[in-house]
Amino acid sequence: MPTLKQQLGAWLIPRLPVNPWVLTTFRVELNAIAVRMLNRILPGRIAQRRALRQRCDVLVNIGCGPFGKDGWINLDLFPGRGVTMRVDARWGLPLADGAARGIHVEHYFEHLEPTLERPRFLADCRRCLAPGGILRIVVPDMRKYIEAYLAPGWDVLNTVGCGGHRPQDSFGTKIEALNHVFVQNGEHYGGFDAEYLRRTLEKAGFDDIEEVGWRTGRFPGGAIDRDQHASYSLYMEARR
Numbered sequence: 001m002p003t004l005k006q007q008l009g010a011w012l013i014p015r016l017p018v019n020p021w022v023l024t025t026f027r028v029e030l031n032a033i034a035v036r037m038l039n040r041i042l043p044g045r046i047a048q049r050r051a052l053r054q055r056c057d058v059l060v061n062i063g064c065g066p067f068g069k070d071g072w073i074n075l076d077l078f079p080g081r082g083v084t085m086r087v088d089a090r091w092g093l094p095l096a097d098g099a100a101r102g103i104h105v106e107h108y109f110e111h112l113e114p115t116l117e118r119p120r121f122l123a124d125c126r127r128c129l130a131p132g133g134i135l136r137i138v139v140p141d142m143r144k145y146i147e148a149y150l151a152p153g154w155d156v157l158n159t160v161g162c163g164g165h166r167p168q169d170s171f172g173t174k175i176e177a178l179n180h181v182f183v184q185n186g187e188h189y190g191g192f193d194a195e196y197l198r199r200t201l202e203k204a205g206f207d208d209i210e211e212v213g214w215r216t217g218r219f220p221g222g223a224i225d226r227d228q229h230a231s232y233s234l235y236m237e238a239r240r
Helices: 004-015 020-041 043-053 117-128 142-150 155-160 174-186 194-203 227-232
Strands: 058-062 073-076 100-106 129-140 207-212 233-239
Touching: 004 020, 020 043, 020 174, 100 117, 117 129, 117 194, 129 194, 142 155, 142 174, 155 227, 194 207, 194 233, 227 233
Parallel strands: 058 073, 058 100, 100 129
Antiparallel strands: 129 233, 207 233
């Protein structure tokens, strides 16, 4: 059942004289500003940041949501089960140089603005990785969706899926389904194929870039890819 806050939002937002996408972005940015500020002024969070900077040989899960892993450093902007610390990863990671042997980024990178946020984020991931450390990025695979769009009927797109929705039951046309995936109500900045993601990583200075599959690759201790993303995701690893 929706909470009182959710019910109030569902009633209020359609009645406000503002674009709902702009309002959503504004709310996220206000939350991000609050998290960054509190991380700098609250003694408990300052101590937590210092403790994280003392750790080495760590595995990091960025944008983990409620899927934090035991024994990992799990970072997210929002609170959730298993989140080690709330951070705005767009503005830096609370880790020492070379502290991580692996960084896992699943369905977060497409939320970053391409011209400033993505390069800054990748530069800090590279800073935090030990020599030879692995960055694993998982994003929706635009090629799979284009192929599904071009295939006759809905069967291929239904197999690929749209993040928990059966496209044929949720959308009137296939292009609406693709817009849902690659725009996501203004939260996504378009899509990736393997060539674009590889070039993005190369420009950030990563080497030994390889497209891999679900739970395959060279990630230290094995990949932790989520089951629900397997059918529609692109998996790529890069070495520092």
